[in-house]
Amino acid sequence: MSAGATIVVVGAGPAGMAAARVLAEEGLRPMVLDKAARPGGQVWREPVGEGEEPSLPGHDPSQARRARTAFLELARDGRLDWYPSTTVVDLTRDRLWALGASGAVDSTGFDRLILCPGAIERILPVPGWTLPGVYTSGGARTALESLRCFVGRRIAFVGTGPLLYLVAARHVAAGASVVAVADTARLHQALAALPGLAADRSGLALAARCLAALRRAVVPILRGVRAFAVEGRHRVEGLRLETRAGPRELDCDAVAFGFGLVPQLQLLDLLDAPFRFDPESESWLPELDRAGRTPLPGVYVAGDGGRIRGARAAELAGERAALALLEDLGRPVDGPRVARLDRELERQSRFARALGRAFPFPRALEEAIADDTVVCRCEGVTAAALRAASRAFDADEINRAKALTRCGMGRCQGRLCGPSAARILAGARGLDLASVGRLRAQPPVEPLPARARRVEEETAA
């Protein structure tokens, strides 16, 4: 433990690694807790095995490798304390509890906290979405880039957002068979967002490369998809689409889908941090100043766990949050460095907002989720159950609907179904989306094996 303030960083993705580096270089020796066995988070995850990484559009493994190597060197030199395979399960303002590599739950006090929990894919419950063979597009990406395998032999990509095209293009480059990219957004929406997208020319260039790769491979790109359903009895056997040109059936054995990313808010929620409803993304976001300070003293958020801006911005945000922490400790910080980070982050924010306009979430599809569609996959709760319970009990708030139906009460705590459940409830009750609220996090925020608790008791005894 370092002399003076104990600083904990949760998460060792681009944001967490960058924050930890700044603090370590100041001699503050942060503790870094990360669920994974190796640093990098999801987006900069270390690939398994030997050999050259395949050349994929917009994929620069050297940047990720540099960040991971720098982090590991600081850990090796004792300038930061790295706790891999350590999952934070509960949190108060000055103490956290984590399930460690040993299988025991341990706790540590802290003075300051930087949360870098990352994001999860926004999904849309459709018929068949719980079938084996349906993955998030981020999951397909993890399989490809980290595990070096494909999630299926013939993969259909459906949803909206830049990740869909990026992951599909990378699959094509790696030799996978991509049967189509089906986008619920329309081309004119992307074109209208072009002025904002110009905030990041390299991002635009990457988009062009991805589209070119898909065209070369003659992958159909279907825009303006109005509805879709995954078909199959025990696993994915096809994808049925309602396109603007009529119905279409795709022959596939895997589906990668997603509608952009949403921050993982559970840990911050345990602290009763304030959130606000962002009407543009129609999602709940933590209240943060531009440096990543929450209104809670000594608590900071960086990366996609706070604002969805991608890996490069996450790294800058991690650095910025650590500098804010140093400033708050009364240490001198480099003014021009801070100004440069703020400018670059502002530019990335503009780009991210433009992406949101180019690939808007298909609200109409979510409002029209069929009664028999499973919304909460952990508890098997259908849209009909949510609608019926909310009407029968005049439930106008999402946590009340959860108590009535178990929707969002399962293992994932509503990480996946929460946004759609709120929309269904709002629709059933004739309320606006913000007024039904959001699912509250409950400790432990990840399932805790019963044996882990026993080990803790033994340790404490």
Add this chain to the structure above:
Amino acid sequence: MPFTIDGIAVTGLEGDTLLSAILAIRPDLGALAPDPRRRAGFCLIGACQDCWVRLADGGRVQACTTPLVAGLAVLLEDDGERW
């Protein structure tokens, strides 16, 4: 890397997660009581909690974040009646 599924000896590759090793052999992870639905993972990043599986020693692990280690004994077709 040798491991077992429901007592049957199988092999995976070094660097596999438990999930990728299982899915290289069979299409799904079986069901997780009390839900009869068969699963095969979903987010693959440890967030969706859809890929918890039982181990022969009574433990439970998230298959997508658990590295395959030699000798791991996983139970997939056990419907949980012996809880």
